[in-house]
Amino acid sequence: MIAISTDHKRIALNMGLTALGFFILGGIFALFMRAQLTSPHGDLMSNQRYDELFTMHGSTMIYLFVTPMALALALYLVPLQIGARALSGSRVALAGFWIYLCGGLVMQSGWFANTGAGQAGWTSFYPLSNGTYSPGVGQDLWVLGVILAALGELLVAICITMTIARRRAPGMTVLRMPVFTWTSLVSVLMVVGAFPMLILAMLLLFIDRHGGHIYSGFTGTIDYQDLFWFFGHPVVYVMFFPYLGCAAEAVATNAHKRWFGYKAFVASMMTFSVLSMSVWGHHMFVTGGVTNGFFSFTSTLLLVPAGIEYFDLVGTLIGGAIRLRVSMLFGLTFFIQFLIGGLTGIFVASPVLDYNAYGSYFIVAHFHYTLFAGSVFGFFAGVYHWFPKMTGARLREGLGRVHYVLLFIGTNLTFMPMFVLGLDGMDRRVSRYSQHPGWAFLNRLETAGAGVIALAVAVFLLNVLVSLRRRELAGDDPWSGHTLEWATSSPPPPLNFERPLPPIRSYAPLLDLREEAEDRARERERGAASEARV
Template sequence: MTVTELSARLPKRRHKQISDILVSTDHKVIGLLVLGTAMVLFLVFGAIALTMRADLASPGQNLISTGLYNQFFTLHGSGMIYLVITPISLGLGIYLVPLQIGAPGIAFPRLALFGFYTYVVSAVLLLSGFLTASGPGSAGWYAYLPLSDTRYTPGKGMDMWVAAATLAGFAGLFWSICVLWTALRMRAPRMSMLRMPLFTWSEVVTCLMGVAAFPSLLGAMGMITAARIDPRLFTSDLPNLQYQNLFWFYGHPVVYIMFFPYVGSVIEVIQTFGQRKYVGYTVTVFALLLFAAVSMSVWGHHMFTTGQESNEYFAVTSTALSVPAGLEYFGFLSTLIGAKIRFKTPMLFALAFIPQFLIGGLTGIMLASPSLDYQFHGSYFVVAHFHYTLFAGSVFGFFAGFYYWFPKATGRMLSERLGKVHFWLMVVGTNVTFIPMFVMGYLGLPRRVAHYPAQFHLLNVISSIGAGVLGLSMVVLVVNVGESFRRRVPAPADPWDGLTLEWATTSPPPEFNFPAGIPPVKGFAPLFDWKQAKRDPDRTPEEISARGAGYVHSRGDGPAEVRRPAP
């Protein structure tokens, strides 16, 4: 029996086995594992938020006990920050950066996979706090010392919280290293740094901050670990204050880690659905780098009210952030002016991002003023501010990217109709939920309280109704994804007429990504340039296909034609 005959007799593997997926070194599989896990956790920690909003619908209500309420806001904050938005930021990088730079894979894929398992253990630890006698951690997501030591928060659940935050920090560090190295060292020929797509640039600056900030989180968690072993170390002022410095040295850059990749997504969506190359590429790259650099020296604005911080220095650096932010808005608007705008679901989310994040950004500049922070610190004004940046901003940016890249990643189209229903419910829900919080904070309602004075009743009811609408919008999202897998409408290689390289391969891309080669890279939008060149009658085929890779692009229903160059 020959080898050929033997292999013909072996059972054909039609689908990838679960075991193949769980040990895959393909960046797309690892990326989707991270993104899928994070989206499930998004629903879990979102449900926790909805329970809190239900409890807050009435001033003295005890739908859940005060102790459970404290555990819930701790888990909602910790979960969303450590286990949802940060992992999605980096998971998008793991999936998309190699595709955008024409690379066959990611650097250190096993480290990225190890990061995924670190992340899963972290999530399991955080949530299994519910199984312990004292319940999960309850010291808030920034767990100030000495509250988080064993004198004031005893119990295994809090120990598990510290372990979970530590592991999440490691996962973030690993992924930052992988994505950064991929973008720096694995770009396709002729793709210089200043020809990287802007989403990839957003990942580069994210990961630069990640490698600088996550170790600081690990240090802070080390301090809590020490305090849980021997709380006597934390009876004097200095270690407790230094914990805050160390934590916010991570805690401020991480808000940009949880922001840039979504700005990157919005930029890609705007240029695709505006059908033109992004205006102000260089300015935006500069703005991102400036943002990252300045964001490493603004952490003290979280500590304006400690009475032990250089408030004026941090007021100046924090106010300076308005410069790179303003430059980013220049890019958004000047690309839209003169574009040819198609209002598909991804574009709707990207467009809503622009004014909504602006509310978060402008109130952020207000909070950079110590004089205002002496009133607003720790109040609902701050809650409203960071939900406008993280939810009305980042999560909208994420959904722009989600609807944009879902066909690429799954090979299936989503329903435009359900997508638009999801979008409008989310816009209404977001603003009804979070606008009243600005007013509540202005009037003096502190965050993290299960009960509040009756004067805040009406505003809280409005906010809770908005949260209900948000819950409904997520049901529509789940239905849309479910329907997509049931109806199996195949996605073409380039459904949106894209500009960047991820649209130059099949949906989903095969292992090693680009069997047909890639269009020649002459700028930050190689596919767009290639399509333009193809339309130009003066160009010869040789000029169009400069690398001679025989790349053929297809916008039809099938996958991109594969024509390998002759050996």
């Protein structure tokens, strides 16, 4: 029954657990890659095997972990946050989850092909990915897997969009939706707008690989990149916004304050998401096939909405009664580490600087600071924040702190040296590198860091296991939450709410109730004091 349930919470948990499985698989691929790079002329694997590993690592993480995990979080939390009893189109969402799972299995089945798995990178640029330069079944399975995974995720996104539009509770206006719901809404809008282009690009690539000659010549090559990056850049933000929402909710709750500058935040989310649909050409500066000025301009403009979010964060923290719980630590670190990824992104938004950094480890460091040091920290902020709601049990704070410290050290040990290596000229996607002074040492540091990350993930899994086996009951609202999901039982019942919803007069209805109660108590005290004086 679990596998065919149309309850949005069950589908979300199934999708989240599947994505977590793919995260561990993608992490194992990364460990093999780092083991190969420990020494300049590592002989652990062939060049082809290394190509397969970095292709499948990137593809697994992007198509099968970070994006679906963001959607799974939205699928679980959005109906609860807007006071909906159920999801719109729950059958479609269920089918979406299964299509995504099939896509993941099809993609990974490439490992059993005699030509190996996909090996043209997670972008599969043309002509590298055509039938001549990447022959064999493995690359075909990669293309088909991407089509299925993207289709499944698109269906889930459509259901979330419909739910937000049609199933909000009485009183839940658009400008009263919680911060996480807003970040989810702009993400699913981007999925709806951008993912069809990926499906189209991959369908055409499949036809091309089988003699269709779709992307022939220079124009065809540029057209492929245009189609791919029209998906490829927005997806970075699909992998960022929901985790930003997780971190923002964790920070606001642990600071015991409303998220500062709500309306500015909503406006910045809308412009941020539209701008991020308009910057994809900065991945193509070196091709000479795009107007660099336009894409450099729009990419630099991203600073404005991003700045508003950081301003809101600082505003939320100032004057707050801050509790440094594990979710808060992850939430704050998300903002700090993402800043490194964001600022280095502004460097490469300049075509002149990008010409130098393109294809180097600088780029690898930049996007790992946004997607791993950023998004994954936001994900863990969300997990520690909402785990009690999903399971009824709290995660252990002590083990959580060990997990946090190890992940923080491991992340920076792995990805910070990549900036130095990139600036020094080390190319990405190479299984062997020259004996340049210092490179071997920095690569060893990175390998050690990857091991620490693996240890951190093991501690997290141990924490989940311990917390579920020896339960510390959480109650309905362990953190004095602000939003409607904390007004129902933990875990929530099948139709989400058994008790009547509290009145919704802002984006933090439970905080409103508490503040009203405090005001009443204060008035009573004042009245009693004045009576005593009389």
